[in-house]
Amino acid sequence: MDSHLIDSTIFGHQWATSESRAIFSEKSRVARWLEVVIELAQAQAECGIIPGDSAEKISQLRTVALPIEEIAERTRQTSHSTLGMIQVLRDLLPGTSAEHIYYGATVQDITDTSQVLELRAVGALVWRDLWMLEDGLLELAVRHRLTPMAGRTHGQPGAPISFGFKVASWADEVGRHLQRLSEGRNRWLVGQLGGAVGTLAFFGDRALDLRAAFCRRLSLGEPNIAWLSARDRVAEFSHLIAMCVSSLARIANEVYALQRREIGELAEKARASTVGSITMPHKRNPEVSEQIVTLARLVRAQASVLTDTLVHEHERDGRNWKTEWVAFPELCHFALAASSMARELVSGLEVDPTAMSRNLGFGASSEHLLSAMSARLGKHRAQGLLQDAYREAREDGRPLRAVLQGIATQAELAELSDVDLGASGAMVDRVVDTAVRRRASETGQWL
Incomplete structure (x- = not known):
């Protein structure tokens, strides 16, 4: 077992x-x-x-x-x-x-409708978890609206952003998934009653009245036509769940990377009983983050399997809906584990603004300085001069300010002490305002 x-x-x-x-x-x-x-x-x-x-x-x-x-x-x-x-x-x-009992029905009438009830139950839990997660992310984004940190491109420190800007990007993405779950709900939650080949011939002229009553009693929508061989609803829901969990993995992956001790900007909350390594006592591993990423891979794999079921043969093909019996529950188990862990991760996330400031590094003002010098020299000429200056400072071990003395004005050199977060704060505000307005018309309940 x-x-x-x-x-x-x-x-x-x-x-x-x-x-x-x-x-x-x-x-x-x-x-x-x-x-x-x-x-x-x-x-x-x-x-x-x-x-x-x-x-x-x-x-x-x-x-x-x-x-x-x-x-x-x-x-x-x-x-x-x-x-x-x-x-x-x-x-x-x-x-x-x-x-x-089971009068005039066939296997898929029972199992497909049952699977839709499973989908409804899972969708409600995913909605709840994403709703609560978004709330935590919005609060975190507001709190760190102007907390400076290094933005990173190609894995390397780039220009500054605020940590709130990073978190607001996560929240905005989660919010779009909530919208997708809302938009797809009526499309997915429909019953199945088709009989032998979908025509309901067994029930004569009472067939469609029966189907309507059956779906109504289960609080499901009634399809226009039997979907014995049309598996797009299950596949669509599964792929949306895969997208949702992949977004959670994006968050977890950032925590995984930024918890590295040489970076040390974020950390999972750890209990005193948590053991990172039985041979290296100093370690504090990002266990939850790596598990979310692992689960997301498995969810995407099962979503891919469920896409294969769209290729059906004739009016009934057991090779496909029996595949769903295995792949769909596994996808849902892994997804709900990931969404639960993501809530735990965000609610206990430890943020170190001091480390974030320390890691900004000597290139933190390069974009800001480039903007100032571009007004005087032109963008491309200024970029070439600054790239050479930064390379010289890095390779020769000379102070950057000393290298820049010959190419930058005193006013421009003053820009070196500025950490320019650009429109980080304003974008955080927009994300939060949009989410607050959307959430005012929603509840924590999917149905």
């Missing part, structure tokens, strides 16, 4: 959450299938397809503890995805009620 790291007693906390396990456990899966079967029966009774008494008897199965092992044994015997459960349920029903 614990052969997968998701279910590992020792390592499971790094690959899943208690909430993700509650959604995808065997018991929950069977209970979800049963709920779909019950609501189908209720909708059929509502439309006059089966007797109301049968629907009521079927509904009473909610109170029965289903025998998972017996369902498993019958599934192996029948080699059918849901018939084992249906046989067990039929044995639990009196009289003709047993003939009315």
